[in-house]
Amino acid sequence: MKYSINPACTTANVGEEVVVLNADSGVYFSLNxxxxxxxxxxxxxxxxxEDLVNCVVEAYDTDEPTCKDDVLRILYELINENLIFEE
Structure with a gap:
């Protein structure tokens, strides 16, 4: 399964966070x-x-099991807020 951005979303960098706005629903979501x-x-x-987990493991020098749990949690939250789609 692959993931893609909902085209109704726009982003803004606020400090070290990324704030995502879904223009269709009005939902704001803050990402660390x-x-x-x-x-x-x-x-x-x-x-x-799997590709996302590999990217995070390489970029942040973390272990795969912990990283996988965190990535799946973030993906679940983004899907629930209709910010990304499963393909």
Whole structure:
């Protein structure tokens, strides 16, 4: 399964956070540094959870099991807020 950005979303950088606005629903969502990193990877094109985990492990020098749980949690939150789509 791959993930892509909802085209109704726009973003703004606020300090070290990325704030995402879904223009259709009016929902604002704040992402920390790692969440913003994931957002940019998803924005670059449809990407799988496995690819996202690998990118985070490489960029942040973390272990895969912890990283996988965190990435899946963030993806779940973004899907629930209708900010990204599963393909």
């Amino acid at each position: 540094e790692v969440g913003g990193f994931l957002w940019e990877k998803i924005k670059a094109g449809p990407v799988s959870a």
